[in-house]
Amino acid sequence: MKPKIIFIHPPVAKPSEPPAGIARLSACLKANSVEHQVVDANLEGILWLMRSASRDGTARSKWDFRSFKNLEGNLHALRSIDTFHEKSRYTRAVVDLNHALNMACQPYGAMLTLSDYTDKKLSPVKSGDLIAAAENPEANPFYPYFLKRLTQAMEETPEYIGFSLNFLSQAICTLAMIGFIKREHPRQKIVLGGSLTTSWVQITGRSDFFTGLVDEVIAGAGEEKLLDLLGAEDIQRTGFTDYSLVTDKPYLSPGFVLPYSTARGCWWRKCAFCPETAEGNPYLPLSPARDAEELRTITEKTGPSLIHILDSSIAPVRLQAMAQQPPGIPWYGFARVTEHLTNEDFCRELKAGGCVMLKLGIESGDQCVLDSLNKGIDLKTASAALKTITGAGIATYCYFLFGTPQENEASAVKTLDFASRHAGCIHFLNLAVFNLPAGSAQAQNLATSDFYEGDLSLYKNFQHPDGWQRAHVRNFLQKKFKKHPAIVPILARTPEFFTSNHAPFFTF
Ligand code: SF4
Known part of the structure; x- marks a missing residue:
C-alpha cells in the first residue's frame, strides 16, 4: 500500500x-x-x-x-x-x-x-x-x-x-x-x-x-x-513509541540504542536560564505503570544494548519506578539533584535496576548563583549525591553553566573549586556558556540585543551586569578551568562529538 x-x-x-x-x-x-x-x-x-x-x-x-x-x-x-x-x-x-x-x-x-x-x-x-x-x-x-x-x-x-x-x-x-x-x-x-x-x-x-x-x-x-x-x-490513542521502521539501521553505536521518554516537559520547570521555563512547556508524564509496561515491550521487540531516557529531568517517582520495575537493560538519563540521590540504598537499587549513568545539571559551585537561578539544589546535597551515586557504581555526567547574569568571575572560581574537589566523583563533564532565552523573564530585565541578528533566534545577547561577558567567560574556561590538573583527566575521558550519547558505553 x-x-x-x-x-x-x-x-x-x-x-x-x-x-x-x-x-x-x-x-x-x-x-x-x-x-x-x-x-x-x-x-x-x-x-x-x-x-x-x-x-x-x-x-x-x-x-x-x-x-x-x-x-x-x-x-x-x-x-x-x-x-x-x-x-x-x-x-x-x-x-x-x-x-x-x-x-x-x-x-x-x-x-x-x-x-x-x-x-x-x-x-x-x-x-x-x-x-x-x-x-x-x-x-x-x-x-x-x-x-x-x-x-x-x-x-x-x-x-x-x-x-x-x-x-x-x-x-x-x-x-x-x-x-x-x-x-x-x-x-x-x-x-x-x-x-x-x-x-x-x-x-x-x-x-x-x-x-x-x-x-x-x-x-x-x-x-x-x-x-x-x-x-x-x-x-485510537494506544501505542506510544514504535521503532520497527528504523531498528535495523546501522547507527554508530555498539548495538541498538533505544531512546525513550517517560514524560514531556520538565517536572521542576523553574530554572531561570532554561527554555523549559521560558517557553512554559507543560509537564505531561505517562503513568509509571504504563510506561514501565511499554518500555518492557519495546525492549523485547528491539533488543537494545542501552536505553536512553530522554526526559528533561527524570522525576524521583520515575527513578523509583525504574528501580522497582527495571527494564533489564542498562539505561541512563538526566536527573535533578534531590535528597533521593543521597540515599545509599536508593542509589544501589538504581544501579541494580540497570542505571549506568546519571546526567546532573549542577550548574554552579556558588550557592548564591544557584539560589538566584531558582535551581532548587544546595551544594551540600550535590556533594553528598555525587559521592553516593558514584559509591553505588553509577557514572556521573555533570553539567556546569558559566556567564549567567547572576555569576561573576569569583563565582566561576567557586565552581572550579567545587568541580576539582569532587573530581573523583565526576566521570564526564559538560561546560556550557550561558545563552539568554529570548522569552525568559530575565530577558525583560537586562539590556539586550539580538544574539544572532536573526528573526528566528531563540536567544538574546545581553549586557552582563558585572561585565562578565562571553569573551571573558570563554577565556576563563580555556585558560583556567580546562587547565586545572583535576579537570584535565575528566575532559580527556569525555567522548568527542558524541559526548553523553556514547559516554555510558565507557562504563560497560
Ligand atoms: S531541571 Fe533542567 S529541564 Fe528542568 S527547568 Fe531546570 S534546567 Fe530546565
Missing part, C-alpha cells in the same frame, strides 16, 4: 541512535492504520558523504589518506563495544571519521561534523537565509544524496512528506530538501514539525516563516493534528 506520509529525519544530528519524535508519531499512525514510512536522512546522508569522499575525494595529507583508507574500519569500530574499552582507539576512530566528513563538505563552503552543521554564508536563525537554502538546494553538501533518495521516496507518491526539525544544525539541510521537493514536485504537500519548529512558533507567535514551501506547521505534540490532517477517523 502506498504511504500517506513519509517522515524525514534531516541532517545533521548525532548519528548514534534513531529519532525519538518520529518513532512516537509512527506508533500513533500504526495504531490508526495509517500507512507511512521513515527515512533517516541524517544517518544515510552522513554515511553517503563519508563514503563518497573516501571513494572520490583527493587525499592531500597523510591524515586525509588515513581517514579515507580506514573509513569502514572506523565505522565498524564505533559499532563494537571493544573500542569503548580503549579511549585512545575510540578517539582515533571518531576524529578520523569526522575528518572524512569534513573533507566531503569542503567544496560546499560548509562546516560539517558528526554533531553539527554550519554554513559560511547562511544562518539557521534567519528565515531569509533558510529560504535561500530552499531556493538553491544544489549548494547543500547533501544534495547528491537527497537528489537520489528523495526522488526514490517520491515514487511512492505519498500525500505528505513530513520533516521533523529539532536542532539548529538540521535547519539549513531541512530547507534545502524541502526546496528540492517543491521545485521537482510542486504539488507535493510538506508538513514541518519537531521541537525547533515548536520553539519558533512559540517565540515569534507566527507559523508563516516558509509560506509557499511548507503547507502545514505543527507546533507541539503532533499526533492529533497529524491524524486529523491524514483523515483518520475514530482516533
Whole structure:
C-alpha cells in the first residue's frame, strides 16, 4: 500500500541512535492504520558523504589518506563495544571519521561534523537565509544524496512528506530538501514539525516563516493534528513509541540504542536560564505503570544494548519506578539533584535496576548563583549525591553553566573549586556558556540585543551586569578551568562529538 506520509529525519544530528519524535508519531499512525514510512536522512546522508569522499575525494595529507583508507574500519569500530574499552582507539576512530566528513563538505563552503552543521554564508536563525537554502538546494553538501533518495521516496507518491526539525544544525539541510521537493514536485504537500519548529512558533507567535514551501506547521505534540490532517477517523490513542521502521539501521553505536521518554516537559520547570521555563512547556508524564509496561515491550521487540531516557529531568517517582520495575537493560538519563540521590540504598537499587549513568545539571559551585537561578539544589546535597551515586557504581555526567547574569568571575572560581574537589566523583563533564532565552523573564530585565541578528533566534545577547561577558567567560574556561590538573583527566575521558550519547558505553 502506498504511504500517506513519509517522515524525514534531516541532517545533521548525532548519528548514534534513531529519532525519538518520529518513532512516537509512527506508533500513533500504526495504531490508526495509517500507512507511512521513515527515512533517516541524517544517518544515510552522513554515511553517503563519508563514503563518497573516501571513494572520490583527493587525499592531500597523510591524515586525509588515513581517514579515507580506514573509513569502514572506523565505522565498524564505533559499532563494537571493544573500542569503548580503549579511549585512545575510540578517539582515533571518531576524529578520523569526522575528518572524512569534513573533507566531503569542503567544496560546499560548509562546516560539517558528526554533531553539527554550519554554513559560511547562511544562518539557521534567519528565515531569509533558510529560504535561500530552499531556493538553491544544489549548494547543500547533501544534495547528491537527497537528489537520489528523495526522488526514490517520491515514487511512492505519498500525500505528505513530513520533516521533523529539532536542532539548529538540521535547519539549513531541512530547507534545502524541502526546496528540492517543491521545485521537482510542486504539488507535493510538506508538513514541518519537531521541537525547533515548536520553539519558533512559540517565540515569534507566527507559523508563516516558509509560506509557499511548507503547507502545514505543527507546533507541539503532533499526533492529533497529524491524524486529523491524514483523515483518520475514530482516533485510537494506544501505542506510544514504535521503532520497527528504523531498528535495523546501522547507527554508530555498539548495538541498538533505544531512546525513550517517560514524560514531556520538565517536572521542576523553574530554572531561570532554561527554555523549559521560558517557553512554559507543560509537564505531561505517562503513568509509571504504563510506561514501565511499554518500555518492557519495546525492549523485547528491539533488543537494545542501552536505553536512553530522554526526559528533561527524570522525576524521583520515575527513578523509583525504574528501580522497582527495571527494564533489564542498562539505561541512563538526566536527573535533578534531590535528597533521593543521597540515599545509599536508593542509589544501589538504581544501579541494580540497570542505571549506568546519571546526567546532573549542577550548574554552579556558588550557592548564591544557584539560589538566584531558582535551581532548587544546595551544594551540600550535590556533594553528598555525587559521592553516593558514584559509591553505588553509577557514572556521573555533570553539567556546569558559566556567564549567567547572576555569576561573576569569583563565582566561576567557586565552581572550579567545587568541580576539582569532587573530581573523583565526576566521570564526564559538560561546560556550557550561558545563552539568554529570548522569552525568559530575565530577558525583560537586562539590556539586550539580538544574539544572532536573526528573526528566528531563540536567544538574546545581553549586557552582563558585572561585565562578565562571553569573551571573558570563554577565556576563563580555556585558560583556567580546562587547565586545572583535576579537570584535565575528566575532559580527556569525555567522548568527542558524541559526548553523553556514547559516554555510558565507557562504563560497560
Ligand atoms: S531541571 Fe533542567 S529541564 Fe528542568 S527547568 Fe531546570 S534546567 Fe530546565
